[in-house]
Amino acid sequence: MDPIVIVGGDAAGMSAASKFKRERPEREVVVFERGEYVSYAACGMPYYVKGAVDSLDDLVTVTPEAFVEERGIDLRLHHEVVELRPDKHEVVVEGPEGRLTQPYDQLLVATGAHAVVPPFEGMDLDGVFTMHSLPEADAVRDYLAFEEPETVGVVGGGYIGIEMAEAFREHDVEVHVFEMLPHVMAPFGETVAEAVEEELRRQGVHLHLDTAVERFVGDDSVTGIDVGGAVYDVELALVGVGVAPNTDLAASAGIELGETGAVATDEYGRTSRSGVFAAGDVAEARHAVTGEPDHVPLALTANRAGRAIGQTMAGDETPVGEIAGTAVVKAFDLTAARTGVIDEEQARGAGFDPVSVTITASSRAHYYPGAEELTITMLGDRVSGRVLGATMVGREGVAKRIDTVAVALHEGATAEELSYYDLAYAPPFSPVWDPVLTAAKVLDGKLG
Amino acid sequence: MDPIVIVGGDAAGMSAASKFKRERPEREVVVFERGEYVSYAACGMPYYVKGAVDSLDDLVTVTPEAFVEERGIDLRLHHEVVELRPDKHEVVVEGPEGRLTQPYDQLLVATGAHAVVPPFEGMDLDGVFTMHSLPEADAVRDYLAFEEPETVGVVGGGYIGIEMAEAFREHDVEVHVFEMLPHVMAPFGETVAEAVEEELRRQGVHLHLDTAVERFVGDDSVTGIDVGGAVYDVELALVGVGVAPNTDLAASAGIELGETGAVATDEYGRTSRSGVFAAGDVAEARHAVTGEPDHVPLALTANRAGRAIGQTMAGDETPVGEIAGTAVVKAFDLTAARTGVIDEEQARGAGFDPVSVTITASSRAHYYPGAEELTITMLGDRVSGRVLGATMVGREGVAKRIDTVAVALHEGATAEELSYYDLAYAPPFSPVWDPVLTAAKVLDGKLG
Numbered sequence: 001m002d003p004i005v006i007v008g009g010d011a012a013g014m015s016a017a018s019k020f021k022r023e024r025p026e027r028e029v030v031v032f033e034r035g036e037y038v039s040y041a042a043c044g045m046p047y048y049v050k051g052a053v054d055s056l057d058d059l060v061t062v063t064p065e066a067f068v069e070e071r072g073i074d075l076r077l078h079h080e081v082v083e084l085r086p087d088k089h090e091v092v093v094e095g096p097e098g099r100l101t102q103p104y105d106q107l108l109v110a111t112g113a114h115a116v117v118p119p120f121e122g123m124d125l126d127g128v129f130t131m132h133s134l135p136e137a138d139a140v141r142d143y144l145a146f147e148e149p150e151t152v153g154v155v156g157g158g159y160i161g162i163e164m165a166e167a168f169r170e171h172d173v174e175v176h177v178f179e180m181l182p183h184v185m186a187p188f189g190e191t192v193a194e195a196v197e198e199e200l201r202r203q204g205v206h207l208h209l210d211t212a213v214e215r216f217v218g219d220d221s222v223t224g225i226d227v228g229g230a231v232y233d234v235e236l237a238l239v240g241v242g243v244a245p246n247t248d249l250a251a252s253a254g255i256e257l258g259e260t261g262a263v264a265t266d267e268y269g270r271t272s273r274s275g276v277f278a279a280g281d282v283a284e285a286r287h288a289v290t291g292e293p294d295h296v297p298l299a300l301t302a303n304r305a306g307r308a309i310g311q312t313m314a315g316d317e318t319p320v321g322e323i324a325g326t327a328v329v330k331a332f333d334l335t336a337a338r339t340g341v342i343d344e345e346q347a348r349g350a351g352f353d354p355v356s357v358t359i360t361a362s363s364r365a366h367y368y369p370g371a372e373e374l375t376i377t378m379l380g381d382r383v384s385g386r387v388l389g390a391t392m393v394g395r396e397g398v399a400k401r402i403d404t405v406a407v408a409l410h411e412g413a414t415a416e417e418l419s420y421y422d423l424a425y426a427p428p429f430s431p432v433w434d435p436v437l438t439a440a441k442v443l444d445g446k447l448g
Numbered sequence: 449m450d451p452i453v454i455v456g457g458d459a460a461g462m463s464a465a466s467k468f469k470r471e472r473p474e475r476e477v478v479v480f481e482r483g484e485y486v487s488y489a490a491c492g493m494p495y496y497v498k499g500a501v502d503s504l505d506d507l508v509t510v511t512p513e514a515f516v517e518e519r520g521i522d523l524r525l526h527h528e529v530v531e532l533r534p535d536k537h538e539v540v541v542e543g544p545e546g547r548l549t550q551p552y553d554q555l556l557v558a559t560g561a562h563a564v565v566p567p568f569e570g571m572d573l574d575g576v577f578t579m580h581s582l583p584e585a586d587a588v589r590d591y592l593a594f595e596e597p598e599t600v601g602v603v604g605g606g607y608i609g610i611e612m613a614e615a616f617r618e619h620d621v622e623v624h625v626f627e628m629l630p631h632v633m634a635p636f637g638e639t640v641a642e643a644v645e646e647e648l649r650r651q652g653v654h655l656h657l658d659t660a661v662e663r664f665v666g667d668d669s670v671t672g673i674d675v676g677g678a679v680y681d682v683e684l685a686l687v688g689v690g691v692a693p694n695t696d697l698a699a700s701a702g703i704e705l706g707e708t709g710a711v712a713t714d715e716y717g718r719t720s721r722s723g724v725f726a727a728g729d730v731a732e733a734r735h736a737v738t739g740e741p742d743h744v745p746l747a748l749t750a751n752r753a754g755r756a757i758g759q760t761m762a763g764d765e766t767p768v769g770e771i772a773g774t775a776v777v778k779a780f781d782l783t784a785a786r787t788g789v790i791d792e793e794q795a796r797g798a799g800f801d802p803v804s805v806t807i808t809a810s811s812r813a814h815y816y817p818g819a820e821e822l823t824i825t826m827l828g829d830r831v832s833g834r835v836l837g838a839t840m841v842g843r844e845g846v847a848k849r850i851d852t853v854a855v856a857l858h859e860g861a862t863a864e865e866l867s868y869y870d871l872a873y874a875p876p877f878s879p880v881w882d883p884v885l886t887a888a889k890v891l892d893g894k895l896g
Contacts, residue, residue: 011880044815044875058815288870299880300873308868321868328872337872367492367506397848399877403869403884404851410869411859420756420769421851421858422736424776424785425748427492429847432459432747436851 001027003074004313005091005104007081007249009033010040011299012280012306013110014062017073019310027314029073030102032093034080037134038064043299045137046160049144050167056134084109084253086273106275106313109255109263110306111246113281113297118155118241122216128237131160140238144171149235151176153225155213157184159329160240162196165205166332168238176206176232178213178225185329185336188391189343191358191377192336195393199334208232243297245282258284260295269309269320277313279305279320288322288410289340289388290350296325325389326406328399337402340389340409342379347389353382357443361435363397365427372396376439378405378415380447385414390439397429404436415444449475451522452761453539453552455529455697457481458488459747460728460754461558462510465521467758475762477521478550480541482528485582486512491747493585494608497592498615504582532557532701534721554723554761557703557711558754559694561729561745566603566689570664576685579608588686592619597683599624601673603661605632607777608688610644613653614780616686624654624680626661626673633777633784636839637791639806639825640784643841647782691745693730706732708743717757717768725761727753727768736770736858737788737836738798744773773837774854776847785850788837788857790827795837801830805891809883811845813875820844824887826853826863828895833862838887845877852884863892 004020006013009031017029031038041059048056067073076095083092090103115130117123127147129140143149152168154161157179168175177184177200183193184200184207200207208227216237217224224231245262256272258264263271263278267286271278280302284293305320312318326339341347347354356379364371374394380387390405392398408418419440425432433441452468454461457479465477479486489507496504515521527543538551563578565571575595577588591597600616602609605627616623625632625648631641632648632655648655656675664685665672672679693710704720706712711719711726715734719726728750732741753768760766774787789795795802804827812819822842828835838853840846856866867888873880881889 041813041815041875041880043873043880044813047816047875052817053815298873300870300885303880304868319868322870324870326870326872328874328877330874330876335877339870339872365489365492367489367501368495369500399872399874400845400848400852400882403871403882404848404855406871407852407855407859407861407866407869410865411855411861413855413859417858418855420752420767421855422748422770422772422774422787423851423854424774424787424847425491425746426776426778426847427489427495428778429776429783432489432491432751434848434851437748 002089002103002105003028003030004106005102006031006108006110007091008110008112008280009038009075010110010112010280011302013108014039014067015303015306016108016110016279016310016313017067018071019307020314021071021073023311023314023316025072031073031075032079032081033075033077035133036077038067038075040134042132045131045134046163046167048137049141049164050170056138059134081249084249086253086255086276089275107277108309109250109271109276109278109282110280111249111282113243113245115239116242116244118239120213120215122218122222125216125218126221127235128216128222128239130239131164132243143236147235149173151234152236152238153178153232153234155237155239156241158240158242159185162329162331164238164240165200169203169205174206176208176234178208178211178227180212182210188336188338189377191375192338192391192393195375196331196334196336199332203332243281245295245297247282250278250282258293260284260293262295264293267319268312268317269305277309279309285320285323288324292350294323294325296323298327322410324406324409326402328402333395334393335395335398336393337398338389338391339402339406340387342377342389342391344379347379352388354388355380355382355443355446357439357446359435359439359442361438362431363394363435364429365431368427370396374398374435376435378439378443380415380443382447385416385447386412387415387418387440387443401436415440415447419444450537450551450553451476451478452554453550454479454556454558455539456558456560456728457486457523458558458560458728459750461556462487462515463751463754464556464558464727464758464761465515466519467755468762469519469521471759471762471764473520479521479523480527480529481523481525483581484525486515486523488582490580493579493582494611494615496585497589497612498618504586507582529697532697534701534703534724537723555725556757557698557719557724557726557730558728559697559730561691561693564690564692566687568661568663570666570670573664573666574669575683576664576670576687578687579612580691591684595683597621599682600684600686601626601680601682603685603687604689606688606690607633610777610779612686612688613648614778617651617653622654624656624673624682626656626659626675628660630658636784636786637825639823640786640839640841643823644779644782644784647780651780691729693743693745695730698726698730706741708732708741710743712741715767716760716765717753725757727757733768733771736772740798742771742773744771746775770858772854772857774850776850781843782841783843783846784841785846786837786839787850787854790825790837790839792827795827800836802836803828803830803891803894805887805894807883807887807890809886810879811842811883812877813879816875818844822846822883824883826887826891828863828891830895833864833895834860835863835866835888835891849884863888863895867892
């Protein structure tokens, strides 16, 4: 029987390969990875640049050798799949040994995403970076160490931009963040954005909102960022304006893309072509709240879907799971988190009648040392009473509280139900009514 | 119309009074409280003794004056209800002005619980304390300050005993903890118990397991604890061997008690007598997992039930909510948490076929500074696949992670469902697969 073939050796691909091999050790699994790294923790890169993580090796979860030797996966680094042929059940691969055709029994497209490169003049100057691979993280850290920039520009106020601003500040450089929109971190909503902006300023970051970068200035190396009307001197520029799915390969093979631009998949990760799955940053996933396909390229989604598809390919049909758009970001001393649908317009678009409340509560018993204020915005549907989503921001106790709401979303809980759940209380960790309960209670009252 | 009458001015009573008054400001609410404190944070007392909380006033959530003046509640301190007469819709009260009879429209029995006083010889010696009221906390702190004991004995290794051991160690006294059972913190299961025991020893606490105290030794003040065969010198003894519901008043009035010994109630907190509700530490509540009445006297349960009953009494029928037995305890640098049914025998008794797994995972990305090991035990039902309960223990990131499982229990989620939920990930807060997901995944595999 032809092997399972996987295109792309990161979270989704390697999870699928590992799970399949565990279930069917007698079968062959071939993974083609065009780079030299597999299964690395991309989310750790800002902390490597910051210096909180010493070595890039720390970010590699499982080494290529371990995949080959311990898990029995036929992993081929520096092999780029250049064509998918779903009709013939084969792929065309270019590797160090030349071009080869590899037949497959089942195929997983896990080609990931790439950092969006805006069409600015000067993107190719020395000192201008995106952050989407370990070599890029290494290059940024080297540039910091050897060029010793005094001023850094970060283009984009999304979570990468915020995390990198923190990383740069740790090196005592002046940091400018440029965001086109009126607020940073758009997917987290205005309440979170304003708190994060205040924190950025408190940490000495120069924040330029509503400010579109037009080009990078410099001869060989970047020396400035031109925002039209003003040029800011910088000696390093980090561009973090989002990622886009690597769909070329799939699209060329006639595999259907969804409305989001990512590969359309069913609940088992199957694409429009028979025997071809897609998972990870390249693929859509179903949103637990709207029930619609969505594209939220995050690590857990890739890992979950990869694992489930490995199991399905092994003969045990397993849904890839729904996403809730749950995310958490450390922004200096602040933590910002979100889950579900938090934008009223988006909620209306999905057929809901949204009602929103914002509450502020204490992260611990008010009298307990270290208690910090926590702000929760929670969105509910007036018709069904369901919780649709929430954001949280605060200095303490935010990260894992959002999960409470995430589970409620997956289960379709109403605000009233959530407000009556038996959550943990002890003075060092929570007020008697956990802030999540308080938010649900207030939301339930307003949903009335 | 006769007023709403509430017996007992702590969490359940004052929550009910406040909610009712908010809904029906024109109606009269009379609360009889035999002591001088209302609505205080009993759970904060160990931290007052420890010194982490400066003043007892910090533990008072709302002052009596505020209840009267701002919320319009007719609160009568130093008034003890000595008889309930459900047939006549009246109660008999003894107060500073003598004995009076108070008619009611609806009645809430919120008489709370009391610290169990074991029948030891020497319980009445100076320096022997229980901890169930603010004056007791004050007395312990005073005794520490003025008598300067060098050695303290804590009788009972439940959460009060553990929290008080921590409080005493903060004052640099030698601490002995005596526990009758083979392990401390029985409701948290063996894995947690062993971790807590190790932590106690690491913090210099002398732990005596399987050790029944027989009597306290001393003339006027306590000087020793006799465990039969050995006497340990102590100059202060703290007895924390559990609490029991204050049911005398209800039982004398013919109100039905449940099998747990607490007042039996329906889903709205109604007792067996018409027009009489019960809530808080005196009452049973329905367990979300077993569906059976249970007695878990904790603060949130009291607050929730009081609030719901206030709403019901105001005309808007509101269930008091189910309990999941969710609890969290700080044990020095360790956090221990539980929710649901975690004892296999109890699970079998409730008709389940329990399967249990224990996993160890990192609280953060393994490479992120401050990551700590976290141990989760999760129980599931082989027949339905449902998650039945979980315990967690670790130095970091435990307290609010248990809530994720608590919500899953309330929603009757299966281990498979829970393992596919979209929980928050960022390196400073979690591995890609949150430990809860990992536990659910492993449990699902074993249930499979």
